[in-house]
Amino acid sequence: MALDVSTPSPEAAPAPVSAGVARHRDMFRWIDAYRIGRVAAAILGLVVLLASAGFTATARAQGGDPDLSAITARFAADSYNDTADALNALSATGSPRAAAIVAAHAEGRLAVAPAPRPALVPTAGSTVGSAATGAAASPTPPGLPAVRANNRVRRAIEAAAGALSLLDPDPAKRREAALAVFRARDAAVLPTLDTAIARESVPGVKAALEQARAAILIGKADAPEATRLAAVELITARGDQDAIGLLRSVPADAPAAVKAAAAEGVTRVERNLQMWGVAQNVWYGLSLGSVLLLAAIGLAITFGVMGVINMAHGEMVMLGAYTTFVVQDIIRTHAPHLFDWSLAFALPAAFVFTGLVGILIERTVIRWLYGRALETLLATWGVSLILQQAVRSIFGPTNQEVGAPSWMSGAFQLGHLSITYNRMWIIVFSLLVFVALLLLLRRTSLGLYVRAVTQNRRMAAAMGIRTGRIDALTFGLGSAIAGIAGVALSQIDNVSPNLGQGYIIDSFLVVVFGGVGNLWGTLVAAFTLGIANKLLEPFAGAVLGKILLLVFIILFIQKRPRGLFALKGRAVES
């Protein structure tokens, strides 16, 4: 008696059934496939088969496959117990052909041909082969009965398919199977798992397989204590939420040493995870800090250095974001292949555009108001209203779609941290802008003039500095930096006319907290407030955390009325 497996056609060749991630969902599909298969078998009278062309090739490539006939013979017994045992035995062999047999059985294409004929019937458009040997087949009369299955057999099929995919030639499939085993923890897979570990050569997959093995061993009552302890150790080293769940699931009847080790493992993993959680929050804090820094750094020039309470600062950020939108729009219509470079075009565009707007504002409004700080507040607030309404009239009040270039989307894992690329690049960008600005103020002649004019305007004028021009340039510089901040913020925030409003209060708080007129203070303040905010959030919630921070700043200003890094000297008093 031979066992034959058939495929309807080579194109519809059965892929080795993987235990996959969602085996429960897949089970229903299998049952369906099984029924359909049965009907198909009855109608077409196909003998059962092993192999698609692709499969046969694989089987031959692996040459030294064991002869499965002893096992496959048990299918013929037409007993559920024997069938299930045969499936388990197949899974232990780890042979790719075994995988095909299991897959065929799952789809109801496994049938028993009368002995002693070896099996291949080339019926219309189908290939038929012997399950046991994979040998070429000769015609078989139709009407062969399919191997039957009940729930127990179906479970066995599922387990065998899962176990066999541990030996799949594709490492990604093997890893996936290892994860599935890790979750299912079926002790029956253990022998296959051992085979797989012995064979495995890819380190990552090997680790996954070993963790799966440990996951099974932890709960296995008849495993030696030392093995179970080693398994606990391995799972503890894994150190994630799954590991905690696994360690908690150690059965009550386990030896005391194992239970103690598991309990200790849970504490260790939890402590570890807590630290990662803090680290993640610090990362979020850095990210928020970089946003604050970007938003505030332009203000550190216009407000901090020049003393203009620039309420239109947020609108400069908004204009920068809209510049990005316009640049991207142009690129989309005229040169879509350059889209990944859109931000590189948007940065200089925003710098120049907002810089010019800033110079315009300075020349028309602010130049008349030097020395009257509080009145600059009112005038620039007016300017901000005009800019907002202008943008609203041109682009409409709704959010504009700003796309992310491919290198800014996505995320990667660092340990247990998940890091998104856009946030990471924004942190880098904010620091670059900071350094550039610092160098500009400290190392260039423009920076020297700016500092001279802000420290003592009349003396600077007496030294031949054209103070009016320097004022305009400084304000333009502050606005331009707000503009390029807008380019970056357009990647993480809604680009709407109200964009700037959301940043203006935070920006002022950062500059004041850091100390007016001190760039380093702005840097420290931005990151301090960002990190403090994110560390407070888990305990207090987002809104209350923010409120606490505001109260803290109010109290801090009482203690140090001029911020973290206060300027000293006579100029401050006036």
Add this chain to the structure above:
Amino acid sequence: MSGRIIDRTGGIFIAIVLLAAVLIPAANLLLPPGHPLHVPDYMIPLLGKYLCYALLAVAIDLVWGYCGVLSLGHGAFFALGGYAMGMYLMRQIGPRGVYGNPVLPDFMVFLNYKELPWFWQGFDIFPYAMLMVVLVPGALAFVFGWFAFRSRVTGVYLSIITQAMTFALMLAFFRNDMGFGGNNGLTDFKDILGFPVQAHGTRIVLFMLSALALLAGYLVCRALVTSKYGKVLVAVRDTESRTRFLGYRVENYKLLAWTLSAMIAGVAGALYVPQVGIINPSEFAPSQSIEMVIWVAVGGRGTLVGAALGAVLVNAGKTWFTGLMPEAWLFALGALFVVVTLFMPKGVLGLWAQLTRRLKRAPSAVPTPTPAE
């Protein structure tokens, strides 16, 4: 700014407010709807609202115009007074709410409150609620000012932390857990002291009360700034450190004006709420407070009368403009800010004084002191 409590401008102001308090209700009630001088019904609460804003502007002018403290957080005091009044009005709804709970306001029933929070106790009693209208903003201002003035936080820094204060309060009141109705605030009021809030008669009385409150607030502030105390206050405004070196306790002078100003703002808020029928956290928004400062700047800083005038002018303009062409209102408001700060540093009142002086061709004998920062 001599010692006379009621100078010529003040006299005209008082006369106008008194006349308005009498003539506008009269024009509404006695003249038939077709008459050209008839004041339509909807105008009464609208004008009442302007009067509340005027009172608030007077309060801001007291600290900004005479004490040099630019508060970007006066909206907080205004809203706190409004919330105190709103809480009284909520308690007056009683079992007439949607859920029919005799004690708990609707939003509390909705949010599964089992009993009234402690800070809502007593607000069903009108005198207590009115006390809270002045005490809550007053206490907040006192504590805030106590710390800020003692630490000599001045100028821009003070402005920024007042802004932070109102911003923090806004965030807090937006939270449902605070027990003030969260996002929606307090609304759906039924009656005040037994009179229905929506009734025309009540609204006329509220309008007249607002006018009287504006007069009272003006007179109190005016009395304060014309007294010896007021002279020191102006000295503090102009050169704080010199005044301190002369031996005055600068922080105490500032603290009194600051706290009083907050209380007046609270009263303005309390009168505002029954006339507009709602109070919600957006009143705490920093932009609101900045706009309030603009009213004072438009009218004329350091004049009290000008502040009231500016509040009415700007808000009337807002109503008119937003009705006419809503798109243009922000342009107009923005341009107003710029033009006023650039060309009218003393506001409308200053412009008027300049014009009359030019007409008379008589140079003023006493130059008005320029307000410093």
